[in-house]
Amino acid sequence: MTVSARHLRGFLPALSLALVLAAIAWLNPRAISYFGFNLMLSLALPIALATVAQMFVIAGGELDLSIGSFISFCGCVVATWLDQAPLTGVAILLAGILVYAGVGALIHLRNLPSIVVTLGMSFVWQGLAILVLPQPGGTAPDWLQSLMSLKPPFVPLPVVGAVLLALVCHLLLMRTGYGAVLRGSGGNATAVARAGWSLLKVKMTLFALAGLFGVLSSLALIGITTSADPNIGSNYSLLSIAGVILGGGEFVGGIVSPAGAVIGALTLTLAASPLLTFMHIPPDWQIGANGALLILVLAARARFSRPEAA
């Protein structure tokens, strides 16, 4: 009984995505096409990358409230420095990843609550974004624009990207030895430390990975929008947390799933905008639909999971 319940739970992310897709297909069959998916999922890749970034932090039992403004900052750098002075641009983005690793080190060394530190950092990144690009503008580098508007045969780019992303992260985190150590730090940090691993290095690696995927998310985002704005990623902090949780992740215990996180991000993207449009619900309710979806999935999960001792 418990085994089947746990199986059901594991399939929940895929099931929710399938349900949303089925609803879209029923409401508007023409949307299920190469062109339809390209359009509906146009913003899916940056959201999926941001969700994966958040997932690395959550795997270590922490939370990152600054990923959204970090993506805003990187986006502003991509649309200005990376376009005009590529070497400086690359250096700034790398420095951003280093700062992320530094935040991980600070949280570990001073034993600080990650929510508060990353909350402070979200002000820092937002401020830097405004300093780099006070007004919306800038241009994405040409190579980035053409990369993001690629039209691979048969399968639209967002789908190819999502599958690749899920595959790479799955191999990295679930199939390597050090991946197990990384997840272990969220499950039982003491055990990981006793086994001889440096928790400092683990935390720095997790945060650096989050920074790296944050940079990738901003690249994808700016490649699509072709210009930046200092608030461009402001929704991503909360959306990425929602995506990880929709994808079957847990806040404690280092329980995360890269494939689930990507599926969660796709579900959020589809349910928020295309589904509502086809149901003739005004865009005012987009954010609310995300909330309702989150509650529905969590309710289903509570139904399938065994009652835990409170």
Next chain:
Amino acid sequence: MIEALRARPWTWSFVGAAGAFAATVAVLHGHGAAGIATAALALAVFMILAGVGQMFVITLGPGNIDLSLAANIGLAGAVSMTVMNGNDAGIGPGLAAAVGCGIVIGAANYLLIWLLRIPPIIATLSSSFIIQSVDIAYGRGLQIKPPTAFADFTSLQMAGVPLLAILTVLFTAGAAILLRRTIYGRSVLATGQNARAARFAGVAVGRIRAITYMVCGALGGLDGAFLAGYFRGANVDIGNEYLLASIAVVVVGGTSVAGGEANLPGIWGASLFMVLLLTMLNTFGAGAGMRLLLTGLIIVAVIALAGGRKPAR
């Protein structure tokens, strides 16, 4: 001296507030010092109301946090303006409606946490998404001005001290007594220190949590109504800056993020510090980017100096 400061990290916030005030006044050669103090007190009040609500929730223990505060403030502001409808007679019902709206949101938050057994951060996050949508759909284009008497009340001053600030001093003193001297307050602290032990000691942990989320919701609602009065009308984004600010003042003010330890004077110090810091940076001619950057760096520095939770068992 240093040790005393380290033991009471919130004293930093008062020192910082005084420093920022002194620097601002020095740059202005003493002109307008009284005006700056008045404005800072008036703006700090809104941060304090949200901060006290957040403090009670955070004190409940690890993981407890209310992310729906900003959306709550926005919706309650719109609700209060609609109910008041510009009439002085509607002030009472309008305030009651705002507080009621907040209490319902708090109750809904706790219901989600309890029914779905999900972490409060996710429960309040999902509910904030929904509240935000309700507010956008309901409050868009809402251009009801507050009744004159209410707007005057929110900006009334007595000898340069805003009336709301005086009331807020009384309110925070009351909240401190509530926390330290009543069964409810002691139960909140006990739950935050060790929920299991509190339950064995006979504390109705579930009920205490439910009440606390509703208290936080009510304070958010009240804050929304006052903000709408002070800024002469509600808008959807009115509460946005108060989500992060409420968490920041709680933590900078020396309340433990791990729960079980609260500090009310610290909320005053931290709120004044944040407001005066922004005033100072404005006076120095710093742009929005520099202001955010420095605010963030200071939050991180204060947290890092104060140190974190004790090592896990």
